[in-house]
Amino acid sequence: xxxxxxxxxxxxxxxxxxxxxxxxxxxxxxxxxxxxxxxxxxxxxxxxxxxxxxxxxxxxxxxxxxxxxxxxxxxxxxxxxxxxxxxxxxxxxxxxxxxxxxxxxxxxxxxxxxxxxxxxxxxxxxxxxxxxxxxxxxxxxxxxxxxxxxxxxxxxxxxxxxxxxxxxxxxxxxxxxxxxxxxxxxxxxxxxxxxxxxxxxxxxxxxxxxxxxxxxxxxxxxxxxxxxxxxxxxxxxxxxxxxxxxxxxxxxxxxxxxxxxxxxxxxxxxxxxxxxxxxx
Ligand code: 13P
Numbered sequence: 366x367x368x369x370x371x372x373x374x375x376x377x378x379x380x381x382x383x384x385x386x387x388x389x390x391x392x393x394x395x396x397x398x399x400x401x402x403x404x405x406x407x408x409x410x411x412x413x414x415x416x417x418x419x420x421x422x423x424x425x426x427x428x429x430x431x432x433x434x435x436x437x438x439x440x441x442x443x444x445x446x447x448x449x450x451x452x453x454x455x456x457x458x459x460x461x462x463x464x465x466x467x468x469x470x471x472x473x474x475x476x477x478x479x480x481x482x483x484x485x486x487x488x489x490x491x492x493x494x495x496x497x498x499x500x501x502x503x504x505x506x507x508x509x510x511x512x513x514x515x516x517x518x519x520x521x522x523x524x525x526x527x528x529x530x531x532x533x534x535x536x537x538x539x540x541x542x543x544x545x546x547x548x549x550x551x552x553x554x555x556x557x558x559x560x561x562x563x564x565x566x567x568x569x570x571x572x573x574x575x576x577x578x579x580x581x582x583x584x585x586x587x588x589x590x591x592x593x594x595x596x597x598x599x600x601x602x603x604x605x606x607x608x609x610x611x612x613x614x615x616x617x618x619x620x621x622x623x624x625x626x627x628x629x630x631x632x633x634x635x636x637x638x639x640x641x642x643x644x645x
Pocket of ligand 1 (some may be wrong): 403489569598605606627629
């Protein structure tokens, strides 16, 4: 699976600020950037087709970043046909914790696999908040994803009240451990994590690059304690929360930030393309 750990891409960083220690540290990183657009409950099928048609054209030359779009389920089939053979990969926004069967309203892994879906966003804070998804359920869905060759993008992040109460690390650690519980080391290695502080989602308030890096480094430390250094080093951790063209570069230059999970700015091609071009 070429997206998972395709090896160090030194040219990606060669034109970045050279005298910067964190950039030097990145040189031995084995993680390819991954930028995903989470379209949430936006775009009809025809609107999704129009957007992805623009993205395929605009991003045709991009090889340095894994680009993923995650439309609503209703648009997956048509978008799937369009991205076939392009450098854009397809993601879904949720997955059942079961297979086929009497589970009204659920989407089984085989339905996504047939449409060449590669990624599934799991445990997004909106689902944790509005559908009351627990870490245990997210872990079950993540295991189901791996069992069916889908790569989970597991989201974690604290609320504003939790940050203000200085319990960010405790909250994020509980979510990371709980949402990855039961996965093998190999499965964790190919899982993508997304740190999305709830207070930064859709609010226009982005975590500063230092704030984001601090939590990303902490998440990697938790992964080290769970599965050891070699595995933790290979897990890609995206940042999400009001990412746009103007802040993408600084965020993605941080040593432990390996991409972005983008909401609002992924809904029009100009904004999403700008983020990707600024991250290279
Ligand atoms: P925004 O980019 O709109 O803040 O949303 C982030 C997000 O929730 C991506 O999953």
